[in-house]
Amino acid sequence: MVTDPVCKMKIDPKTAKGGTLKVNGTQYWFCSSSCRRSFLSQNPGAK
Numbered sequence: 001m002v003t004d005p006v007c008k009m010k011i012d013p014k015t016a017k018g019g020t021l022k023v024n025g026t027q028y029w030f031c032s033s034s035c036r037r038s039f040l041s042q043n044p045g046a047k
């Protein structure tokens with residue numbers, strides 16, 4: 001299990017609906033596309 005950095009929800013990376021982003025080599029998973037968007041707005045370098 002991994003923790004969504006936006007809402008702190010525990011999620012399974014295999015079923016993470018929001019997909020993933022990498023920042024400086026660290027990968028993050030998201031529970032939803034809205035969490036992913038919110039993270040992206042705070043971390044413009046994420047991809």
Ligand SMILES: [Zn+2]
Binds near residue numbers: 004006009030031032
């Ligand atoms: Zn979330």
